[in-house]
Amino acid sequence: xxxxxxxxxDVCVLCHLCEIACIVEHSESKDILKVxxxxxxxxxxxxxxxxxKPLSFSLMCRHCDDxxxxxxxxNGSMHRDERGxxxxxxxxxxxxxxxxxxxxxxxxxxxxxxxxxxxxxxxNMCPDRDIPACVEVCPNEALVLGDVVECT
Amino acid sequence: MxxxxxxxxxxxxxxxxxRDDNKCIRCKACVExxxxxxxxxxxxxxxxxxxxxxxVGCQRCVxxxxxxxxxxxxREEIYRHHENWKIYHIKGIxxxxxxxxxxxxxxxxxxxxxxxxxxxxxxxxxxxxxxxxPLREPMELxxxxxxxxxxxxxxxxxxxxxxxxxxxxxxIPIMFSAMSYGAVSKNVIEALGRASExxxxxxxxxxGGLYKEHYKFGNRLIVQVASGRFGVHKDYLNIASxxxxxxxxxxxxxxxxxxPGEKVSKEISETRxxxxxxxxxxxxxxxxxxxxxxxxxxxxxxxxxxxxxxxVIVKIAAVHNVAAIASGIARAGAxxxxxxxxxxxxxxxxxxxxxxxxxxxELALASVDTRLREEGIRNEVSLIASxxxxxxxxxxxxxxxxxxxxxxxxxALVAIGCxxxxxxxxxxxxxxxxxxxPFLSKRVNPDIAAEKLINLLKVWSLEIKEMMGAMGINSIxxxxxxxxxLRGVGLTDTDLNILGILPAxx
Numbered sequence: 001x002x003x004x005x006x007x008x009x010d011v012c013v014l015c016h017l018c019e020i021a022c023i024v025e026h027s028e029s030k031d032i033l034k035v036x037x038x039x040x041x042x043x044x045x046x047x048x049x050x051x052x053k054p055l056s057f058s059l060m061c062r063h064c065d066d067x068x069x070x071x072x073x074x075n076g077s078m079h080r081d082e083r084g085x086x087x088x089x090x091x092x093x094x095x096x097x098x099x100x101x102x103x104x105x106x107x108x109x110x111x112x113x114x115x116x117x118x119x120x121x122x123x124n125m126c127p128d129r130d131i132p133a134c135v136e137v138c139p140n141e142a143l144v145l146g147d148v149v150e151c152t
Numbered sequence: 153m154x155x156x157x158x159x160x161x162x163x164x165x166x167x168x169x170x171r172d173d174n175k176c177i178r179c180k181a182c183v184e185x186x187x188x189x190x191x192x193x194x195x196x197x198x199x200x201x202x203x204x205x206x207x208v209g210c211q212r213c214v215x216x217x218x219x220x221x222x223x224x225x226x227r228e229e230i231y232r233h234h235e236n237w238k239i240y241h242i243k244g245i246x247x248x249x250x251x252x253x254x255x256x257x258x259x260x261x262x263x264x265x266x267x268x269x270x271x272x273x274x275x276x277x278x279x280x281x282x283x284x285x286p287l288r289e290p291m292e293l294x295x296x297x298x299x300x301x302x303x304x305x306x307x308x309x310x311x312x313x314x315x316x317x318x319x320x321x322x323x324i325p326i327m328f329s330a331m332s333y334g335a336v337s338k339n340v341i342e343a344l345g346r347a348s349e350x351x352x353x354x355x356x357x358x359x360g361g362l363y364k365e366h367y368k369f370g371n372r373l374i375v376q377v378a379s380g381r382f383g384v385h386k387d388y389l390n391i392a393s394x395x396x397x398x399x400x401x402x403x404x405x406x407x408x409x410x411x412p413g414e415k416v417s418k419e420i421s422e423t424r425x426x427x428x429x430x431x432x433x434x435x436x437x438x439x440x441x442x443x444x445x446x447x448x449x450x451x452x453x454x455x456x457x458x459x460x461x462x463x464v465i466v467k468i469a470a471v472h473n474v475a476a477i478a479s480g481i482a483r484a485g486a487x488x489x490x491x492x493x494x495x496x497x498x499x500x501x502x503x504x505x506x507x508x509x510x511x512x513x514e515l516a517l518a519s520v521d522t523r524l525r526e527e528g529i530r531n532e533v534s535l536i537a538s539x540x541x542x543x544x545x546x547x548x549x550x551x552x553x554x555x556x557x558x559x560x561x562x563x564a565l566v567a568i569g570c571x572x573x574x575x576x577x578x579x580x581x582x583x584x585x586x587x588x589x590p591f592l593s594k595r596v597n598p599d600i601a602a603e604k605l606i607n608l609l610k611v612w613s614l615e616i617k618e619m620m621g622a623m624g625i626n627s628i629x630x631x632x633x634x635x636x637x638l639r640g641v642g643l644t645d646t647d648l649n650i651l652g653i654l655p656a657x658x
Contacts (some may be wrong), residue, residue, distance in 0.1 A: 011597040013584075015181045020218050032219055036177035054591035139216065140597045 002063070002084040003145050005125075005135055009057035012049070012142035018058045018134035019045035025126055025133035041113045046123040047134050048107070058134065058143055061086060061107045061123035069099035069108060069122075078120070087124045095119060157205075163246050167209045168225050169202035175221035176200055182213035182222060187580040187592055210573035212582035244503075255503045256410070258576035258586070260403055260495040260540050260562060263507050267495075268514035268647070269546045273656060275637045277624035284626050286617035292627040293613055295325040295557050297394070297534040298463040298487045317487060318463045320374075320394045322557060323352035324613045325628055326547060328605075329538050329559035330376050330398065330467070332358025334411045334420045334432065335499035335576065336565075337593035338365070340585055343568060343601035345369035350602070351609045356559070359398055359409055359434060361423040362388050374465065377454065379408050380434030382424040386457065394462050395454050397447070397486075399438065400469030402496030402539040405510045408434030410500045415579045417588045448484035455485075463487035465536065470494060470516030471509075475523035481533070482524060488534040490559065491516050495540030497562040499586055500577035513539045514553065518651045521554025521633055530633075544615035553651065554633040567608045568601040 020032070022045045027035040035042055047060035067086045069078045077093040080086055088099070088108075095118045100108045111121035126132040135143045169190060178200060182191040190206035191213055193199070204227070213222050231239055247255055277283040284291070298319035305313040328344045335358060342365070344355040349372050356374040357366075361383015366373075370391035377384050378398040389395060400406065411420075411432035421428035441447050451464050466481045467490035468474065478489050493513020498506065517537050524530040537550040538559030547558045566572070569583040576586035584595025616628070625631050639656040640648050648655055 011594050013595045014184050014591075015216055016179060016184070017181060017216070017218055020177070020179050020181075032177065033175060036179075054589070054594065056591075137218075140595065141600055142597075 001147050004063055004148055005060060005123075005132060006144050006146040007057050007059065008142045008144070009055060010142075011140045012056045012058060013140050014049060014051055014053075014056040015139060016049050017137045017139065018047050018143060019049060021133040021137035022046050022060075022123075025129070043113070044109055044111055044121060046107075046109070046121060048109075058138075059105060059107055060134070062105055063123075063125070064104075068102040068104065072098040072102040074098060081127075083125070083127075085125045086122075087127075088120050088122060090119055093119050161250050162205070163243055163250065164227060164230060165205040165207055166227055167207040168204050168227050169207050169213070170223045170225055171200060171202060172221045172223075173199070175219045177219055177221075179218060181216045181218065185212050185216045185582060187212075187582040187587075187589075188575070208573040208575045209571075210575070210582045211571045256500050256577045257503045257506055257574060258497070258499055258501065259572055259574045260497045261507045262574065265495075265512065267540075268512055268643070268651065269542075269549055271640055271642050271647075272514075272549050272651070272653065273639050273641060274545070274548065274552075274619055274623065275639070276622040281624045283624050284621040286614070286621045289621075289626065291617040291620060292629075293324045293616065295322045295628060296320065297322065297465070297536065297556055299533065300531040302531060318461055320354065320463050320488075321352075322354060324609060324616075325551060325555075325557040326609060326612060327353050327374070327536070327557055327559050328355035328564050329496075329561035330356035330358040330374075330396065331499075331561055331565075332360030332376075332382075332409070332411070333363050333366070333423055334358075334360040334415055334588070336586055337584060337588060337596060338363060338419070339593055339596040339598045340565070340568065340601065341366055342598040343596065343605055344564065345372065346598065346602035347605035347609065348372040350606050353609065354393060356396060357392070360411070360420065360432075361425065362391070363419060363423045367391055376467075377450075378434050379436070379438045380432065382426065382432060382434070385425075389454065389457050389462075392462065394465055394488075395458065396465040396467050396490065397438075397450060397454070398467045399441070399447075400467070400471070400492065401498060402469045402492030402494050402510055402513070403498035404501035404505045405469030405471050405494070406436055407501060407505050408436045410434070412500065412577060412579060415588045417590075420588060444480040444484050447481065447486075451485045463534075465490055467492060467536075467538075469496075470511045470513055470539070472511065474511070474516045475519040478520040478533075479523055479527055479529070482529050486533055488536055488556070489520070490536040490538055491520060492559075493517075493537070493539030496538055497540075497565075498576075513537055513550075515647075515650050517550060517555055518553050518635075518653075522652055525633075544612040545619070547612065548616050548619050548631070549638065551628060552631055552634055552637045553653075554635075556632060564605060564608070567604045568596060 024032045026043045047058045049058045063086050077089045099120050108122045111119040135145050180193050183193050188206045296319040299317040301314045307313045348355040354374050359376045359378030373392045374394040374396050375392035376396045413429045413431045465488040466486040470493045494510030534556040536557050537555035541560050550558050581587040584592045635652050638653040640653050641656045
């Protein structure tokens with residue numbers, strides 16, 4: 001069964017380490033010091049911590065069943081991979097931003113690293129890892145990997 | 153620099169935050185996590201700075217820093233050495249002179265007093281009696297807290313004719329001591345409750361009443377009735393499995409509780425049945441208890457209110473005449489006595505009281521046990537030892553000195569993140585424990601905290617079983633008050649005499 005990252009805002013401590021871990025995981029060197037000291041431009045975090053104290057939580061792509069971004073994508077770059085997660089093909093993305101316009105959660109962001117046009121960037125559930133980097137680093141289990149539960 | 157020193161109020165801090173700029177990635181995690189505002193970020197310089205004077209040494213930034221760039225070091229002694237005028241005395245005078253108030257501190261005393269636990273050694277079996285392996289053979293830690301009958305009459309049908317007074321049944325002789333909702337956050341109590349349920353032991357509500365969400369832990373709960381009577385009502389008494397009357401607390405004998413108004417949030421004011429934002433100050437004495445007879449009245453009032461179904465514990469601080477006082481409490485009808493040693497913790501106490509009032513638990517416990525035995529009333533009360541229990545060996549030594557069970561408070565908090573920075577009274581605990589700030593209290597995740605507490609209790613029980621096994625004992629009952637299992641090292645004859653143990657080699 002497909003697992004998604006569950007967010008528990010009751011225990012988010014606003015440390016932003018999920019963002020740091022995400023940046024490191026999606027970098028070239030995958031070394032925290034090298035990413036932040038040398039890599040320029042550095043990758044952007046694919047999760048974002050929303051804050052209105054005392055409320056805070058990290059939000060990333062929900063990998064919707066009926067994903068509006070997949071429907072809106074003009075050339076099929078935004079697609080569902082073999083694991084079932086919604087991912088963007090960075091080779092073919094033309095940066096039209098339609099996905100950003102339709103995303104109900106606002107979790108697709110512009111990656112301004114590419115000179116010609118800016119890519120759409122979003123959570124890809126860390127394909128190289130068993131547990132996504134943000135879930136692994138979260139010090140208070142505010143992010144956990146869990147099964148999708150049908151809402152009725 | 154955001155901050156400017158002011159000579160009129162400046163007192164050098166105790167710590168220095170050392171940040172390795174080569175490793176700092178400006179993630180600002182330390183800035184957000186420091187609730188004492190010791191770390192700040194400068195946009196213009198793109199640099200994280202620290203204001204050392206604010207650092208309390210809680211280590212939160214050290215733990216959270218993803219690149220391990222931060223170290224918190226003690227600030228070096230900056231005054232010329234003087235044997236009589238320690239830096240502690242000089243700063244103490246400065247604080248009082250600058251701010252005109254008596255410093256309030258928390259946790260147990262941090263001053264150097266002898267720790268008798270560290271001078272007591274345990275026995276082990278060799279040749280003449282066999283040791284037991286706890287992993288292969290059953291061992292029992294089950295403990296009953298309550299009055300035991302002097303005689304047991306057995307009928308022919310093998311059932312006891314004697315009516316057994318109410319008992320508190322514990323699977324392990326370790327309970328969580330009184331920490332009120334108000335002193336600690338809701339999540340901490342939730343974790344204590346879950347751990348108590350999982351390990352079949354009890355936790356104590358403290359004097360702050362019981363929050364409505366915590367009534368579910370009723371069968372693993374001891375409720376406290378203290379001098380302030382905060383949150384005491386019929387349901388509160390009846391939900392619990394035991395009732396504790398708090399006469400004194402080890403960290404502040406002779407002083408009532410003090411919950412600063414900043415910590416009195418909406419939920420706490422509801423739970424304590426008092427106005428929001430007002431200081432919750434418990435009177436020093438119970439105003440209806442001025443003698444043992446008065447105490448007896450309260451004990452029986454509580455027993456009456458709960459239809460004699462629950463044991464009543466009386467908690468006193470270890471003070472000079474503790475043995476005589478305990479004897480009086482036993483005769484007043486208490487089912488158990490909790491003796492809180494002066495190293496016990498608190499959420500807020502005047503510094504002078506915390507640091508030099510009371511006597512060590514080890515001596516108080518031994519003298520109370522001895523006195524009750526001499527008077528032939530030891531079976532009428534159970535003894536609970538509390539105050540500064542740091543490890544499983546302290547627990548087993550306390551039991552061998554005569555305790556029936558041990559309360560742990562600080563040890564439980566340390567398990568869930570406390571680093572003993574001793575700032576509980578300020579209400580902005582960076583680890584989310586001693587705070588009511590809804591943003592800070594999120595830092596204790598009850599799921600993780602409960603698991604850690606369960607781990608701690610499991611490991612301690614295993615260690616206790618191993619030590620019992622080494623002594624050739626398979627039930628904690630056989631160790632209780634068995635002072636022959638103990639030997640003292642580096643103690644004077646007087647100490648050994650009070651502790652009732654032999655010196656090592658004898």
